Amino acid sequence: MAPTTRTGRVTIKTVAADAGVSVAAVSKVLRDAYGVSDALRARVQASMEKLNYRPHAAARGMRGQTYTLGVLLPDLRNPFFADILDGVNQALERTQYQPLLGVSQSDEPMEQALIDAMMDRQMDGLLMIGPRMQRDAVEAVARRIPTAAVGLHQPGVDYLDTANNDDVAGAELVVKHLVDEGYRRIAMVSLMVTTKFEVVTVPRELGYRQGMKAAGLGQHINIVPAPQTAREVQTILRHLLQSRHRPEALFCWTDMVALHALSVARDLGLSVPGDLAVVGYDNTTYCDLAQNSLTSVDQSGQVLGLQAARLLVERINGRDKGEHFVVTPRLVVRGSSRPRPS
Amino acid sequence: MAPTTRTGRVTIKTVAADAGVSVAAVSKVLRDAYGVSDALRARVQASMEKLNYRPHAAARGMRGQTYTLGVLLPDLRNPFFADILDGVNQALERTQYQPLLGVSQSDEPMEQALIDAMMDRQMDGLLMIGPRMQRDAVEAVARRIPTAAVGLHQPGVDYLDTANNDDVAGAELVVKHLVDEGYRRIAMVSLMVTTKFEVVTVPRELGYRQGMKAAGLGQHINIVPAPQTAREVQTILRHLLQSRHRPEALFCWTDMVALHALSVARDLGLSVPGDLAVVGYDNTTYCDLAQNSLTSVDQSGQVLGLQAARLLVERINGRDKGEHFVVTPRLVVRGSSRPRPS
DNA sequence: CGTTCTACGTATACCGTTCTACAAACCGAA
DNA sequence: TTCGGTTTGTAGAACGGTATACGTAGAACG
Numbered sequence: 001m002a003p004t005t006r007t008g009r010v011t012i013k014t015v016a017a018d019a020g021v022s023v024a025a026v027s028k029v030l031r032d033a034y035g036v037s038d039a040l041r042a043r044v045q046a047s048m049e050k051l052n053y054r055p056h057a058a059a060r061g062m063r064g065q066t067y068t069l070g071v072l073l074p075d076l077r078n079p080f081f082a083d084i085l086d087g088v089n090q091a092l093e094r095t096q097y098q099p100l101l102g103v104s105q106s107d108e109p110m111e112q113a114l115i116d117a118m119m120d121r122q123m124d125g126l127l128m129i130g131p132r133m134q135r136d137a138v139e140a141v142a143r144r145i146p147t148a149a150v151g152l153h154q155p156g157v158d159y160l161d162t163a164n165n166d167d168v169a170g171a172e173l174v175v176k177h178l179v180d181e182g183y184r185r186i187a188m189v190s191l192m193v194t195t196k197f198e199v200v201t202v203p204r205e206l207g208y209r210q211g212m213k214a215a216g217l218g219q220h221i222n223i224v225p226a227p228q229t230a231r232e233v234q235t236i237l238r239h240l241l242q243s244r245h246r247p248e249a250l251f252c253w254t255d256m257v258a259l260h261a262l263s264v265a266r267d268l269g270l271s272v273p274g275d276l277a278v279v280g281y282d283n284t285t286y287c288d289l290a291q292n293s294l295t296s297v298d299q300s301g302q303v304l305g306l307q308a309a310r311l312l313v314e315r316i317n318g319r320d321k322g323e324h325f326v327v328t329p330r331l332v333v334r335g336s337s338r339p340r341p342s
Numbered sequence: 343m344a345p346t347t348r349t350g351r352v353t354i355k356t357v358a359a360d361a362g363v364s365v366a367a368v369s370k371v372l373r374d375a376y377g378v379s380d381a382l383r384a385r386v387q388a389s390m391e392k393l394n395y396r397p398h399a400a401a402r403g404m405r406g407q408t409y410t411l412g413v414l415l416p417d418l419r420n421p422f423f424a425d426i427l428d429g430v431n432q433a434l435e436r437t438q439y440q441p442l443l444g445v446s447q448s449d450e451p452m453e454q455a456l457i458d459a460m461m462d463r464q465m466d467g468l469l470m471i472g473p474r475m476q477r478d479a480v481e482a483v484a485r486r487i488p489t490a491a492v493g494l495h496q497p498g499v500d501y502l503d504t505a506n507n508d509d510v511a512g513a514e515l516v517v518k519h520l521v522d523e524g525y526r527r528i529a530m531v532s533l534m535v536t537t538k539f540e541v542v543t544v545p546r547e548l549g550y551r552q553g554m555k556a557a558g559l560g561q562h563i564n565i566v567p568a569p570q571t572a573r574e575v576q577t578i579l580r581h582l583l584q585s586r587h588r589p590e591a592l593f594c595w596t597d598m599v600a601l602h603a604l605s606v607a608r609d610l611g612l613s614v615p616g617d618l619a620v621v622g623y624d625n626t627t628y629c630d631l632a633q634n635s636l637t638s639v640d641q642s643g644q645v646l647g648l649q650a651a652r653l654l655v656e657r658i659n660g661r662d663k664g665e666h667f668v669v670t671p672r673l674v675v676r677g678s679s680r681p682r683p684s
Numbered sequence: 685c686g687t688t689c690t691a692c693g694t695a696t697a698c699c700g701t702t703c704t705a706c707a708a709a710c711c712g713a714a
Numbered sequence: 715t716t717c718g719g720t721t722t723g724t725a726g727a728a729c730g731g732t733a734t735a736c737g738t739a740g741a742a743c744g
Binding site: 024064 | 691692693694695696698699700701
Binding site: 085102 | 396401408410417421431442443458459464601602
């Protein structure tokens with residue numbers, strides 16, 4: 001009979017004894033390392049199966065890998081992140097890696113603390129979704145642990161991989177569509193950022209500006225920075241839509257803000273798209289609901305998540321050149337921006 | 343100068359050398375263990391600060407705790423879970439414990455795999471949010487690792503703690519409200535479950551039945567089981583709302599379903615609440631948007647999360663009697679169920 | 685037939701912490 | 715002074731793996 005430890009746990013020793021081989025041999029099989037014959041592998045695997053052996057992740061982490069990837073999310077309220085995570089899960093399904101999530105509540109210190117916590121736990125890699133940190137802070141982290149990011153623009157760098165949609169093009173799509181539909185005074189509701197950083201709103205603002213200028217509407221450029229919380233967003237929007245020179249159309253940097261815009265518009269008795277067109281970004285599931293019917297830019301969150309996870313695993317396995325995946329965004333037109341009765 | 347390991351990492355040894363004490367002493371300070379003088383503690387803490395020492399979680403996990411709690415979520419699309427997590431974070435803020443999330447995609451095997459992964463990683467405790475597992479599977483897990491759950495009804499058991507709202511009362515509130523507003527043919531859209539389990543829909547269905555009977559509407563009891571995915575839910579709802587004996591009011595087991603109901607109703611040209619009243623459960627942020635204006639039952643997700651986390655930490659610290667926290671639900675009435683024009 | 689190479693397995697130090705046992709110092713009481 | 719008890723600190727095994735270095739057998743080669 002195979003020996004068990006005092007605690008009754010099945011360890012690598014138990015397996016080794018049962019299979020009649022050395023501990024090192026079992027370890028090799030576990031890691032798929034070089035120097036195991038098919039016969040040995042089969043024997044060990046049979047024992048592992050029989051004993052229902054599960055490797056102790058903490059112990060592995062002492063010398064080798066933990067096979068755990070840390071995923072950083074700013075918050076849990078934006079369903080777009082769910083799309084991304086679907087892709088991440090899909091990419092990791094057949095691998096040994098297990099993703100574990102941390103939520104930073106869109107708070108920079110908390111984000112940093114989370115990263116530290118993940119490094120303390122010897123995670124093999126970090127997947128940052130829409131990080132809020134300063135550029136050099138990201139770099140400092142990425143140089144210590146394999147890192148990939150979604151929603152962070154640092155093209156050309158080697159210390160991390162990124163997966164993004166072309167935010168400039170996405171914003172341009174929106175402006176072009178609205179102009180085609182006959183709207184002129186198109187305002188953009190963006191994110192108020194305190195720190196200088198390559199957050200997605202930067203290129204989206206750029207695309208918006210470029211699109212407006214290309215349409216000869218440079219004089220109507222109007223970027224309204226909005227804070228994070230729902231309440232504050234509502235206040236800003238209410239203010240904007242009650243102003244003397246109310247915009248004819250609103251391009252919101254993310255769907256959540258656009259949904260609030262629809263809400264405020266209705267509160268104020270404005271018809272959409274008659275009095276006001278609204279367009280969002282991310283094409284989250286809520287856009288499709290009839291009461292929203294929100295035009296939005298689809299950036300294929302699932303693909304982004306999948307690619308980012310794939311790149312991260314590659315990097316863990318040794319690649320040290322940066323790779324930067326870009327997907328082309330696609331405008332999904334719905335009722336909130338259709339035919340403007342002129 | 344304090345010695346550093348080859349890798350340059352600051353370890354407990356480095357700290358011990360710097361402070362001029364033994365490794366064991368530093369460990370004691372770290373764990374807040376018995377037998378350290380104030381002087382020693384101060385000296386060690388100064389060294390830790392100075393060297394920017396961070397304990398290696400994997401190494402701690404080899405013998406002691408990892409100070410990591412696993413949080414199990416069925417999915418990332420329901421914003422109610424965000425409320426719960428806010429509470430969890432709040433409860434753990436001042437403790438050493440770090441919550442890490444796993445997402446099971448509402449899939450039972452995946453849920454089980456996640457739990458295994460968390461146990462492999464020596465998590466100190468498990469926090470299950472709306473688990474989908476069979477009763478005995480939960481018990482098996484809870485007997486091996488400290489566990490607390492939200493949205494799981496097992497009153498009286500000792501092997502785990504729970505935090506719930508009173509789902510029976512919540513459902514009764516809904517029915518009573520709808521009856522008071524003049525609705526009679528009130529249907530409930532519930533969750534289709536394949537496994538026998540104490541999922542929240544069971545008591546909600548009970549409350550619905552009781553409420554209907556109490557109002558003398560027993561003959562109108564109609565529980566429609568709906569599947570998980572958005573598409574399927576829409577199909578079921580469309581079917582229901584096009585049937586000859588269309589219900590006057592819909593009580594949906596969760597807000598997400600209710601939002602889809604609003605969407606389908608609008609698609610079919612039904613006015614809400616004129617032709618159809620809709621009520622949800624969870625009072626998620628979307629209820630408040632004017633285009634939804636959805637009446638819903640508030641079960642204080644944040645409080646539930648906070649209490650569950652608190653109970654879990656207590657259990658980790660040795661309590662072995664079960665505690666079962668229950669919060670009283672509160673109906674938040676909005677436009678989707680107000681005055682029925684008779 | 686000796687030499688070298690390669691494939692396969694093994695022995696064992698090592699990772700960074702906690703835990704158990706124990707020693708030393710101090711204290712108050714007899 | 716002696717003695718038992720408490721407080722404070724230390725030494726070293728233990729946790730469950732991985733990595734390194736090395737031994738051995740057989741194959742290939744000249």
